[in-house]
Amino acid sequence: AQSVTQPDIHITVSEGASLELRCNYSYGATPYLFWYVQSPGQGLQLLLKYFSGDTLVQGIKGFEAEFKRSQSSFNLRKPSVHWSDAAEYFCAVGPNTNAGKSTFGDGTTLTVKP
């Protein structure tokens, strides 16, 4: 069965500081991995995705993530955080063999200090 763990429920960083959000997954085959962002009162928006190839993937809004098979991780990074990055971030793995379903982590809430 596939699963996702986001170890950090809440992270606070100062504006301009670097950011790393952790994601660990369990999946029986080569995973497809995703990061989504949810701003308050909004739906989730796809930030980036990894299917195969280069293990460092670039996404929107200046985010990147690195796939490390040996560590079963897919951590999200940003070199310099902006106040507008404050949101909740979800890691997801999938699809399973049925209907392209993804499994989501419980999310990490990012607070940005001025």
Added chain:
Amino acid sequence: NAGVTQTPKFRVLKTGQSMTLLCAQDMNHEYMYWYRQDPGMGLRLIHYSVGEGTTAKGEVPDGYNVSRLKKQNFLLGLESAAPSQTSVYFCASSARYGYTFGSGTRLTVV
């Protein structure tokens, strides 16, 4: 470029009332999903569909029914609303890899 549209955005129901949430997508996606999001519980899959005319149960299907009579629409029904169904409901669609989400329906059952 609408993507996934959910209606209504907000609704207050009395216990025992019924309602239907509508999800419409214009991307010709085969797969559609209904999730509920509750504080501290992440996203939980209610029902999903792999194509027009098909539906299947997710993790938390009890108390909900769905229909997908047209490929672009996925309806979520509550036949007899309960306070435990107070939540934010998200619809999503997918061609296979990666979801496009709607902006959600905030439902309160009193």
